[in-house]
Amino acid sequence: MASEIIQQIINGLIIGATYSLMAVGLTMIFGMMDIINFAHGEIYMLGAVFAYYFTSLLGLNYFESLAFSIILVMAFGFIFDQLVLRKLRNEPTLITILVTIGLSIFLQSTVMLFWGPSPQGIPSPFPQKTIQFGPIFLTPLKIFMAVITVVVIIGLHLMIQKTMLGKTMRAVFQEKEAAAIVGININRVYAINFALGSGLAGLAGVLLGTLFVVYPNMGLIAVVKAFLIVIMGGMGNFLGAIFGGLILGVVESMAAGFISSSYKDLFGLLLVMLILIIRPYGLFGKKY
Amino acid sequence: MRKEIRTISVFSLVIMAILVPLIIPDEYFIHLLINAGLFYMLVAGLNLLVGYLGKLTLGHTAFLGIGAYTAALLNLKLGATFPITLTASILISFVISLLFGLIVLRLRGPYFVIVSLCFAEMLAIVAINWISLTNGPMGLPGVEPPKFYFPGLFEIYLDTKISFYYLIFILIVFITYIISRLVHSTVGRAIISLRENENLAESIGVSAFRYGLIIFVIASVFAGVAGCFYAHYVSYVNPEIFSFSYMCTMLVMLVTGGKGTIIGPFLGCIIFTVLPEALRVAKAYRDPIFGIILIIVAIFFSQGMAGLFGKLWARLKERKFP
């Protein structure tokens, strides 16, 4: 029994880490730009879809596809920000939300035009066997997922803390006007931030698309979970997004394992609603 | 001058609406109008919440579904007739939206948006999985058309498209009247003040929470009514009714028609039901176009078509009376 619990927890942590990627991307975008990006789920989906096309149709190797998908998705984010979001910097939030919803509808339905009727998987480059670590069973794919999410998150953290770009981003995050006064190109920073956030979503898409399947509607439930995590952790809170993702992953996994698989998504939602009732600004959030 | 014009236009529109199915008795056309009408009940309520109060929700379909399932279950399991299913849909939507609102309306903008979306998703999951109650993904077929059955007195059975049309017409008149009265009163001013500047509104005595709750409940009850009507018209209710796709359609209709106006929802609903048919646009292409329209309208025409007409009208007036 105990080993089963640990197994579920580890499973949950690995999937939760991928959720964290998405949530961090979302919270970066919200924290800096005050934009609630409803298209985040579709960007996640695009990452998966691109990876699928690269591997299955163009025959590229998995890691190349991963890289190209993320780059494409980041480019898309950068362009969308510069073309569209740039015009909306001073508009009320409702307008930007509607625009991102519009983008979300557009992306999802356009992909549906090209996609066949059934979900597809991104072929994994790893052998399917399970490796045993003490009481836990893991597949190479899951290990890869765990490693890459940890590496990316640490890399992101280091980038933000140590590099010039990171410092610039933090400056804009904290005090836009002051940052502009000292000569920082706010627009460029916003675009980079949006691109980075999108890249994280795209990466999450590829990973989960390999672990599970890819289909045009996959973005919706993903973005809902990402939002829930961001809410749990507090809007704009990096650490909160990471912990929130892990918590959600574990809660889902335990619920799926011990209560019911079909209702597992429900538990995540209930959990967050409960948290919000007790702490309306999230577990780590402050009055916004 | 303006008041007379308005009364005359409203009156003529009402007369036209009454005569339309008699002039064009084409079944499919009436079906389109009924669809537009169904969406209107949803969009008009959404307009109160999003357009007038300025609070975005993504969970409006939750109450559409609640109303529909209530009506379907009561009719199929207990043989309840329309007056009963309608009352039940209203009551249940009222209670659930009140409870949900009490818990959730203290949350600031983005939080509320997401939680409302979650609520709809949660209901969808329940509807899919609670097979003993809702029959899961197979749904509940065979809901009867509206029946007004008073044993010994009379029995009206509305099973033709035209009768549906008039039924929904009456509901729409009621809903529009209530909304219009609400909006041109203290309540309307209070919610607009909250939309324009919540802090300022609070500082003169307007409670964001109280009005948020009032409007949320009203909008949700209207959605429940739409759901009840939907069940009796389409005869078949399944978990698809909670889909985010309907929510997006409502939003596109609202924003394009003109949020924060009385006529906006009418324009939006008619344009997006009749036009796609008229243009013979394949269904698969509709959604991508919807998405683009939403983006363009949100950026360039945030007042929607109602706003455009309003500006045109103002400019015309300027020309006439310089």
Place this chain on the structure above:
Amino acid sequence: MYLQVENLSIAFGGLQAVDDLSFHVNQGEIVSLIGPNGAGKTTTFNLITGFLNPDKGRVLFKGKEISRLTPNKIAQYGIIRTFQKTNLFPGVSVIDSVVMGGYRQVKESWIDILFKTRSFHAAERVLQEKAKAILNFLGLEKKGEYLGKNLSYGEQRLLEIAIALAADPELLLLDEPVAGMNPSESEKVMGIIAEIRKKGITILLVEHNMDVVMNISDRIVVLDHGKKIAEGLPSKVQENPLVLEAYLGKGFIHA
């Protein structure tokens, strides 16, 4: 005592923004709250009007404690405020904004609203008339149809006062009402404030403009770094060395 602030304290992070502040305002007075930038004046306003909750201490109005009420409840007691940064209803016309301000004044029941009863029409008429009267009082009657966001800065500040007046205040808190105005505009506003007091409304003012403050206030309360450093008649406060030090720094005191 009308408004009583007792031992009010609030800290943000490590910064004690308001520190054990106590003062009072009597009915019918005009009291000014002054102090260098960052002294905690607007924070005090926010604490009194419910936009912030104090860590310690309390606020009483007419003997009733209002410390932890929400802003709208405090407004319902008749305590109305304006804001330091211009706060309007941007997309709404001037006259409609003032009508909106009259929210507190008129009660329309559901029956009234749904059935367009006579009391409904009467209430609407009263609101319109009062709004027009207020616009006249402030000299904005010609700008009725303009959208709030299209007014000049000075006019916008007047509109803010109009909206506050429409809310039927017993105690009016004005946060830097003449900030950014030229001398003639300031004079006009000060005249208006004097007229408002004549109507029986008690006023608590935050202001930087010393001429204005000295001329119009019955009493002055001076804050520095969140603490009260002086209180009393304008002439006395003007001579208080602590006050001079707070504003001018230590090197400038001369006998």
